[in-house]
Amino acid sequence: MGHGNYEEAKKLVWRGCLVLAVITLIEVAVSLFQKGHLVPGMEDISAVTFGAALIIGALSIYKAYYIIYKFMHMAHEVPGLRMSVLLPVLLLVWGMIAFFQEGGAWGKRRAVIKERNKMESEKSIKPIGMLLEKEQKIFTIK
Amino acid sequence: MAHDTAVHDEVHGHDHSHGNETNKELWGGGKEPFKASYGKLMMWYFLLSDAFTFAGFLIAYGALRFSSPSWPVPDYVFSTAPFGIHNAPLIFVTFMSFLLIISSVTMVRAVQEGARENQRGVVFWMLLTIVGGAGFLGCQAWEWNNLIGKECMTVTRNPFGTHITNGTYLNVDGTPSSDADDKFKAGGGFLIHRAHLGDHGGGHGHGDDGHGHELTAEEKFLEAAHASLSTQNLDMDNLPETGMDFPGFHLNNEGFIQRKFIGDNGVAEAQAFGPKSFGALFFFITGFHGFHVLSGVVFLIIIMLNAAGGIYVARKNGYEMVEKIGLYWHFVDLVWVFVFLVFYLL
Numbered sequence: 001m002g003h004g005n006y007e008e009a010k011k012l013v014w015r016g017c018l019v020l021a022v023i024t025l026i027e028v029a030v031s032l033f034q035k036g037h038l039v040p041g042m043e044d045i046s047a048v049t050f051g052a053a054l055i056i057g058a059l060s061i062y063k064a065y066y067i068i069y070k071f072m073h074m075a076h077e078v079p080g081l082r083m084s085v086l087l088p089v090l091l092l093v094w095g096m097i098a099f100f101q102e103g104g105a106w107g108k109r110r111a112v113i114k115e116r117n118k119m120e121s122e123k124s125i126k127p128i129g130m131l132l133e134k135e136q137k138i139f140t141i142k
Numbered sequence: 143m144a145h146d147t148a149v150h151d152e153v154h155g156h157d158h159s160h161g162n163e164t165n166k167e168l169w170g171g172g173k174e175p176f177k178a179s180y181g182k183l184m185m186w187y188f189l190l191s192d193a194f195t196f197a198g199f200l201i202a203y204g205a206l207r208f209s210s211p212s213w214p215v216p217d218y219v220f221s222t223a224p225f226g227i228h229n230a231p232l233i234f235v236t237f238m239s240f241l242l243i244i245s246s247v248t249m250v251r252a253v254q255e256g257a258r259e260n261q262r263g264v265v266f267w268m269l270l271t272i273v274g275g276a277g278f279l280g281c282q283a284w285e286w287n288n289l290i291g292k293e294c295m296t297v298t299r300n301p302f303g304t305h306i307t308n309g310t311y312l313n314v315d316g317t318p319s320s321d322a323d324d325k326f327k328a329g330g331g332f333l334i335h336r337a338h339l340g341d342h343g344g345g346h347g348h349g350d351d352g353h354g355h356e357l358t359a360e361e362k363f364l365e366a367a368h369a370s371l372s373t374q375n376l377d378m379d380n381l382p383e384t385g386m387d388f389p390g391f392h393l394n395n396e397g398f399i400q401r402k403f404i405g406d407n408g409v410a411e412a413q414a415f416g417p418k419s420f421g422a423l424f425f426f427i428t429g430f431h432g433f434h435v436l437s438g439v440v441f442l443i444i445i446m447l448n449a450a451g452g453i454y455v456a457r458k459n460g461y462e463m464v465e466k467i468g469l470y471w472h473f474v475d476l477v478w479v480f481v482f483l484v485f486y487l488l
Contacts, residue, residue, distance in 0.1 A: 009254060017247040021240060028236050031487040035217045037231060043329065053488055060483040064476055071250050071472045081176035085186050092197045096204070103205030110211065 016070050023063055027056050179459075185466045189473045192434075196477050199427045200484050210417045212304035216486050218331030219302050222292075224284055235486045238281045239478065242435075245274025246475040253468040256461025261449060264461055268446040271471065275439040282432050286425075294336050294398075297425050300416040301334040301398065307405035311359075314366040316389030318404055323359035326403075334413055335364055337371055337378070337397045367391055367399050424485065431481050434474050441467050 029038070034052035036043035043049065069075045074082055167173075176183060207213050217231035227233070248270040255263030289295045295302065311324040326332075357365070370388065378397050385394040392400040392412040400412040445467050448454065454461045 006254070006258065010251070013247055013250045013254070016250070017243065020243045020246075024236065024239050024243065027483075027487055028232055032217065032231060035215070035231070037217065044327075056483060056487050060479050060487075063479045067246065067472055067476045067479070071246060071475075072469055077178065078176050081178055081183070081186065084176075085190050088190060089193065092194070092201070095197065095201050099201045099205040100208055103208030106205075106209035107211065110209065114211075 012070070016066065019066060020063060023059050027059050030055050030059075179462060181462065181466055182469070185469050189469065192473065193477075196427075196430070196480070199423075199430065200480060203423045203427065203484055206417070206419045206423065210419075212306050212416065214300065214302035214304060214416045214420050215329070215331035216488070218333075220285075220486055222288055232486055234281070234285065235482065238278055238285075239482055241274050241278045241281065242475045242478050245271045245278070246472055248274060249468050249471045253461070253465050256449075256454070256464040259455070259458075259460065261452065261455060264454075264464055265446055265450045268442055268449065268464070272439055272442050272446065275435055275442065275471075279432065279435055279439065282428065282435075286428075289424075293333060295421050295424075297422045298418055299396075300418055300421045301336075302420065303332050303334060303414055303416040305330045305332065307407070309403040309405040311363070312390045312402045312404065312410065314363065314370055314388070314390040316402070316410075319359065319363075321359040321362075324363075332401075332413060334398050334400055334415060337368060337393065337399050363390075363401065364399065427481060428485070431474070431477055434477065438467075438471050438474050442471065 030052050032038050033042055034049050034056075068086075074085075174180070174183075178186070220235055221231040222228055223230050223234035223237075248267045252264050252267035252271060255267060293301060305326050305328050307328050309326060311319045311326070313319050367388075367390070371393070376386075376393075381393065381395045381397060383395055385392055387393075389402075391402055394400060398415075400414075402410050402412050404410050445463055449461065449464065454463055457463075
């Protein structure tokens, strides 16, 4: 604001609108491609789904950068302010690694329990204890 | 305070050479840390803390999704739009994203006009921003209404399931269906419909929406299921606790029709409800974001009225209040980028 020519700044804003709109359209297209809506069968290729997820994630982060730097004028703030707001966000990287790892472990655990329950019911041994009974209820599809 | 700063500037000129300032000058008061006003600085830190709240929600979504053997397919869940549009994956939410992007752009324009003390410009662009925000809220209200009212999703119930094996659906009489649309692959999504016995026109709109289109295999099945249920004279409010079993489907105690299918293992099973946490996560996270949009719109209206009333003209600080609400509004757009990513795109 107040930086440079007013007419030029106005133009930059509409350019920003175009950039965000086009990136959003690309994201939606990649997502539909990933789910097999554009080319059938793509949803079964794990390399495609993984790659598409990476592309969409990277584009979203670019959009976030664009909004913060161009629309919220973070570029015009002093480095101290910039760092004190942006650096703490890096903690979330650790949060994501830790919790996604944990979520995956819960998933594996559930699969193990399901498998074990199946084996036990095949041996026609009744599960003993409250917890097992409860778990079996959850994983038996009515 | 503003006066002190002005005096300071006169003493040092505008060459930004603060290197030779003594400690006394720095700590003498009237100097803004990070060269940002108190209000703006605190808005940044509020937004930082808010970002952590949203990140906590979204990371919880990720952890629960990874822990679940199946998860509703978003492009299947969010494939309806107003005016009876079906099978249009992500189109409506993309429109919602555009509304927020455009309102963010009009907000930047309002801040620019504020910087050059153009009162009319500020009010005009803020008004457009408010229209965009209100439009977004309207779209979200429609989306929620559709999910709750038509598709029967609640915080504790998720009728959107995902197939975990390949298979073929059964007809109402229990024989395997020969319709090609009744074959499915693992990973495909399905919606468990609630039977609408007794409630006239129950809002499901399947088969009786008057569009005269050819019925899908699913719609044909639901019609046949309803026909067979209507002969039973059931009291929908007092169904048996374990539900009722029919050759081609299971009617659970809440009146949902869970279709039966034969999977890869050759055993007939009924459709299972999707992971419960999906409904809770969806309503809490999009609701929390919607609440931000709502409070943003309220603040925008207040500040627009103040601007129109000339309050900020007297302050002569380049409409800083508009700048601060602008930061908040861009943040709402920023959060939507990630809500959109996590809920709809991935």
